[in-house]
């Protein structure tokens with residue numbers, strides 16, 4: 001009896017497929033985080049839902065597993081998995097968004113970016129719980145929680161997921177909503193790419209047309225007083241305020257604006273969901289520190305995709321994340337010892353995102369990940385265009401995490417987890433147990449390969 005070797009060649013009829021050795025393979029396998037060297041058995045680029053169905057069926061028939069990927073912003077953890085028997089399903093050709101203004105919902109096709117959803121919602125005076133970057137995909141973000149600048153008032157973005165259309169591991173197209181496959185919908189609210197290839201999702205939108213948002217910027221020399229002031233301020237502000245503080249370092253580059261090029265900075269940015277007078281009152285303690293730049297003001301909600309100054313194009317990056325339970329002055333000092341004035345850290349930034357508030361409470365609809373446990377999410381990122389820079393960046397990020405370990409929690413926010421982590425740390429134990437059970441029933445052969453595995 002002969003044993004047939006599984007072959008990715010059989011995928012070619014399903015959709016556009018790039019195999020190792022094909023001229024398009026290297027370009028097709030390169031994720032947004034271009035430092036990640038993912039080498040799957042094949043890269044598939046479906047253009048229709050039927051092609052996704054055909055591809056998943058062909059992959060399983062060939063004995064291959066399937067890893068959905070929309071942009072590759074979250075590729076770092078996926079890249080640490082063995083992908084030699086995995087078809088990477090890149091969804092950037094499967095996009096589109098339809099807004100139902102009356103129902104305040106959006107139907108978002110598989111690989112669509114936040115920029116497109118926010119632009120489609122804005123003319124109706126609506127927006128969504130998007131993150132800081134316009135070119136992150138809705139699916140990867142919402143399916144793993146999603147930390148928005150509206151989140152301390154509104155909770156995790158996964159709580160706005162009302163329905164999904166999913167190609168499951170057995171190659172069926174199913175709908176999950178409150179009436180049909182409600183268990184799958186529950187699992188998708190946090191379960192990431194472990195349940196199927198999501199070809200469309202439906203989201204609740206928010207009636208927010210404009211918002212007080214922006215940034216405050218100081219030279220890094222001011223970091224000690226600014227960090228202490230922000231830490232104290234975050235302990236007092238209402239849930240209408242969600243901000244981030246970053247200690248940042250930019251190389252001298254002609255393409256950067258002069259206020260960034262070659263500089264070390266402290267930047268606070270975010271949103272204040274209040275009227276102008278109340279927002280000004282809330283921001284006053286930070287403005288009293290006389291920032292060199294202050295862009296806070298009322299802006300159209302769509303402008304919130306720009307305030308964080310995320311890289312506008314694919315970037316090679318390494319990073320690490322921890323959750324902090326508190327940020328006393330001793331923790332601020334520990335952070336400053338790594339990235340404050342006089343240090344020469346290779347990190348592009350060390351960020352603290354203020355969480356708590358509604359982030360920490362189960363969302364109205366529930367779900368596998370209905371909240372995150374922690375007051376601040378720490379994220380350290382270094383640009384890593386070559387291996388030595390990656391090594392130095394990882395070491396610097398690890399040093400910050402070690403310095404802040406006394407205030408760290410055993411939990412994680414999975415969208416911020418750049419490295420492979422214990423995925424269960426993103427969930428309450430009972431929710432994790434139910435999610436693991438649902439993964440087993442929807443994907444008994446473990447066909448799906450997500451960046452953070454259930």
Ligand SMILES: Cc1cc2nc3c(=O)[nH]c(=O)nc-3n(C[C@H](O)[C@H](O)[C@H](O)COP(=O)(O)OP(=O)(O)OC[C@H]3O[C@@H](n4cnc5c(N)ncnc54)[C@H](O)[C@@H]3O)c2cc1C
Nearest residue numbers: 069070071072073074131132137140147193198415450451
């Ligand atoms: C510059 C930058 C800014 C960011 N800002 C924020 C922020 O403000 N808040 C925040 O919470 N996070 C933020 N993130 C993290 C980001 O939300 C995660 O990396 C997220 O997973 C990216 O989703 P993606 O689909 O674009 O990436 P991908 O790498 O394509 O996807 C990540 C994972 O999601 C799953 N997935 C993606 N698409 C599908 C699909 N169609 N079907 C099934 N599974 C799918 C897969 O398991 C995949 O491995 C940021 C990241 C970067 C690089």
